[in-house]
Amino acid sequence: MLTLAWRNVWRNRRRSLITIASLAFGLSAIMFGQSLLKTLQSQLIEKSTGTITGHLQIQHRNIKDYKFPERYIDDPGPAEAALKAHPRVKSFGKRIHVTGLVSSPVTSSGVLIAGVEPSRESRVTSLSSYLTQGAYLKDGAHGVVMGEKLAQKLDLRLGEKAVVMAQAVDGSMGAEAVRLVGLYRTGSTIFDTQIIYVPLATLQEVLGVGGKVNHIVVRIDDIMETDAARRELAETLGNQPVQVLSWKNVDREILGIQRFQNGLLKVVLVVVFLIVALGILNTLLMSLFERVREFGVLMAMGARPSWVMRLVLFEAASLGLVGAVLGLVLGAAIIAHYGRCGLHLPLGEAVSYFLPFPSTLYLRPAWASHAGAALCVMATSFLAALPPALRAGGLKPAEALRHV
Amino acid sequence: MSEAPLIETRGVTKVYDHGPGAAAVEDFSIEFHAGDFAAIAGPSGSGKSTLLNIIGTLDKPTAGEVLYEGGGVSGLAVEELSDFRLRSLGFVFQAYNLIPVLTAVENAEYPLVLQGAARAERRRRALEVLGWVGIEDLAHRRPDRLSGGQQQRVAVARAIVHGPKVVLADEPTANLDSKTAASLLDLMESLNRERGVTFIFSSHDPAVLGRARRVVQIRDGRLAGDSSK
Ligand SMILES: Nc1ncnc2c1ncn2[C@@H]1O[C@H](COP(=O)(O)OP(=O)(O)OP(=O)(O)O)[C@@H](O)[C@H]1O
Ligand SMILES: [Mg+2]
Numbered sequence: 048m049l050t051l052a053w054r055n056v057w058r059n060r061r062r063s064l065i066t067i068a069s070l071a072f073g074l075s076a077i078m079f080g081q082s083l084l085k086t087l088q089s090q091l092i093e094k095s096t097g098t099i100t101g102h103l104q105i106q107h108r109n110i111k112d113y114k115f116p117e118r119y120i121d122d123p124g125p126a127e128a129a130l131k132a133h134p135r136v137k138s139f140g141k142r143i144h145v146t147g148l149v150s151s152p153v154t155s156s157g158v159l160i161a162g163v164e165p166s167r168e169s170r171v172t173s174l175s176s177y178l179t180q181g182a183y184l185k186d187g188a189h190g191v192v193m194g195e196k197l198a199q200k201l202d203l204r205l206g207e208k209a210v211v212m213a214q215a216v217d218g219s220m221g222a223e224a225v226r227l228v229g230l231y232r233t234g235s236t237i238f239d240t241q242i243i244y245v246p247l248a249t250l251q252e253v254l255g256v257g258g259k260v261n262h263i264v265v266r267i268d269d270i271m272e273t274d275a276a277r278r279e280l281a282e283t284l285g286n287q288p289v290q291v292l293s294w295k296n297v298d299r300e301i302l303g304i305q306r307f308q309n310g311l312l313k314v315v316l317v318v319v320f321l322i323v324a325l326g327i328l329n330t331l332l333m334s335l336f337e338r339v340r341e342f343g344v345l346m347a348m349g350a351r352p353s354w355v356m357r358l359v360l361f362e363a364a365s366l367g368l369v370g371a372v373l374g375l376v377l378g379a380a381i382i383a384h385y386g387r388c389g390l391h392l393p394l395g396e397a398v399s400y401f402l403p404f405p406s407t408l409y410l411r412p413a414w415a416s417h418a419g420a421a422l423c424v425m426a427t428s429f430l431a432a433l434p435p436a437l438r439a440g441g442l443k444p445a446e447a448l449r450h451v
Numbered sequence: 452m453s454e455a456p457l458i459e460t461r462g463v464t465k466v467y468d469h470g471p472g473a474a475a476v477e478d479f480s481i482e483f484h485a486g487d488f489a490a491i492a493g494p495s496g497s498g499k500s501t502l503l504n505i506i507g508t509l510d511k512p513t514a515g516e517v518l519y520e521g522g523g524v525s526g527l528a529v530e531e532l533s534d535f536r537l538r539s540l541g542f543v544f545q546a547y548n549l550i551p552v553l554t555a556v557e558n559a560e561y562p563l564v565l566q567g568a569a570r571a572e573r574r575r576r577a578l579e580v581l582g583w584v585g586i587e588d589l590a591h592r593r594p595d596r597l598s599g600g601q602q603q604r605v606a607v608a609r610a611i612v613h614g615p616k617v618v619l620a621d622e623p624t625a626n627l628d629s630k631t632a633a634s635l636l637d638l639m640e641s642l643n644r645e646r647g648v649t650f651i652f653s654s655h656d657p658a659v660l661g662r663a664r665r666v667v668q669i670r671d672g673r674l675a676g677d678s679s680k
Contacts, residue, residue, distance in 0.1 A: 048564075050557075051550070051552065055552055058551065340547055344542075344549075344550070345550070345561075347509055347536065348542065348562055348609070349533050349536040349537025349540075349562060349566075350537075350565055352530070443510070444504075444509040444510075445509040448504075
């Protein structure tokens with residue numbers, strides 16, 4: 048029967064090739080979408096965790112808005128000790144984020160002031176890699192690093208002085224003069240115009256908070272271990288007035304975006320499969336109609352109706368298999384091409400408003416999803432073959448033989 | 452009493468659902484015996500195909516029954532009928548008998564494929580039977596590269612390859628010129644005489660009917676004569 052099914056597939060070469068091509072193109076398009084999405088999402092996570100949120104954060108226990116921790120960890124010592132001792136932790140740095148003002152002699156601008164530990168921060172986030180002029184912050188100096196655009200707006204040049212101002216914890220206005228030591232350009236509007244970096248000690252002086260910080264940002268060896276590391280640290284620090292958060296808690300939007308994208312892909316997937324299914328259904332119905340008499344001959348010879356049904360299903364399965372294999376090859380080739388040459392995407396520019404984000408993506412395969420899609424293609428062709436198969440099996444031999 | 456006939460129809464009547472209203476076959480009772488070389492004769496529309504389809508269990512009679520060696524087939528389920536045909540019957544139709552994507556020998560061996568015979572055994576048997584019908588040299592050609600007469604010979608080979616009780620042939624020569632038709636009948640006759648294959652075939656061609664040892668006449672669906680040489 049397999050021989051017969053296989054030869055039947057090739058008796059109308061053009062029609063079968065069109066069907067197989069539509070299967071293959073459908074599958075490779077889906078694979079492209081899956082790979083694009085995976086690459087996009089992993090870039091998003093990488094950039095978000097790599098430039099601002101880190102993998103884990105330690106914040107005061109009673110904080111609700113994780114993005115803007117308004118309460119301070121009074122004694123970061125125990126948390127630091129726990130982080131130093133934890134095997135999965137790669138690096139960490141204490142931080143204070145507050146909203147404030149940066150002023151030049153010309154004008155001033157409202158910004159997020161990030162107080163960071165210079166030597167540690169550069170091992171947690173990659174902001175220092177976006178520097179275009181000057182140098183990154185140094186421990187013990189009253190420096191400031193900001194985006195080129197912001198500096199331009201403030202009419203500040205390297206080496207000139209600016210004043211950072213923020214409301215101290217006692218309610219008074221704290222201020223400190225800082226020297227512009229470095230400029231960066233990330234491509235992200237938010238980073239380039241609305242965030243400035245000063246040494247943690249400087250900001251602590253402005254705010255009058257002594258050694259307190261409002262969060263500690265942590266990088267671990269492998270992002271896949273985020274949840275495990277979070278659980279372990281939370282246990283160690285159980286008696287401290289702190290909470291351990293992962294990037295998923297801090298950056299909820301990313302999860303939302305992911306969910307939205309995944310949903311969108313599913314819709315596209317269903318549409319593609321519907322088209323594929325209708326194509327196969329059409330092919331099989333046409334070939335069925337042309338062969339009614341032949342089915343009659345087979346049934347007269349003693350082929351059971353269930354045998355005839357299986358013949359039609361085998362034909363569909365052969366189409367599906369060939370289509371899926373070709374689709375996998377084609378899809379892998381497309382992904383490999385864009386993995387090497389990169390895909391320039393205007394979408395990157397939209398994202399980069401919020402985050403430093405590359406406008407060229409290097410696609411990576413998502414084999415588990417691709418395999419799933421290939422199985423779906425085969426399952427779809429099989430399911431689409433059910434109605435014609437049932438019809439073939441339901442033929443009455445005498446009537447089928449009258450058909451010409 | 453003698454042994455039950457190979458085939459017996461008892462009062463077989465067929466009224467088609469969407470037909471002219473009159474019965475295509477009416478109250479038709481007849482017996483066929485092993486070794487018969489019988490023709491069903493009648494003009495176009497007289498009910499030959501309908502009768503052969505009912506005898507061949509391809510269609511069900513509206514009334515009456517068909518018995519094989521004394522056993523009725525009306526009680527058999529669809530799959531049981533398939534198995535019965537696979538074991539006991541062989542068919543030759545007027546045209547387009549062969550599966551176009553299979554070679555002559557693959558066509559000839561197909562009943563054995565359906566029976567689940569071993570590959571080597573069924574190939575050997577199919578080639579043997581193709582030898583009987585004089586087609587062994589063309590065994591690996593597909594039907595589109597065989598003449599009409601050659602195709603019918605392959606169809607005959609396929610109809611006898613599994614050693615059926617009877618071969619039912621509905622106008623096997625209608626698409627052939629008279630010379631080719633005559634040589635196909637020679638073949639059928641020799642298979643009948645030398646290898647004991649039972650044939651029931653239909654025709655309205657006097658030249659063909661003249662070759663039969665027994666001619667059963669059908670007119671407007673009714674039995675109108677039964678003569679043996
Ligand atoms: N499936 C069917 N539905 C309705 N009427 C049918 C059907 N098959 C045959 N008939 C009618 O039954 C009658 C007998 O037809 P049948 O095909 O058995 O005759 P036949 O002797 O084989 O004729 P021919 O020599 O043309 O093949 C005809 O009147 C025909 O129109
Ligand atoms: Mg007829």
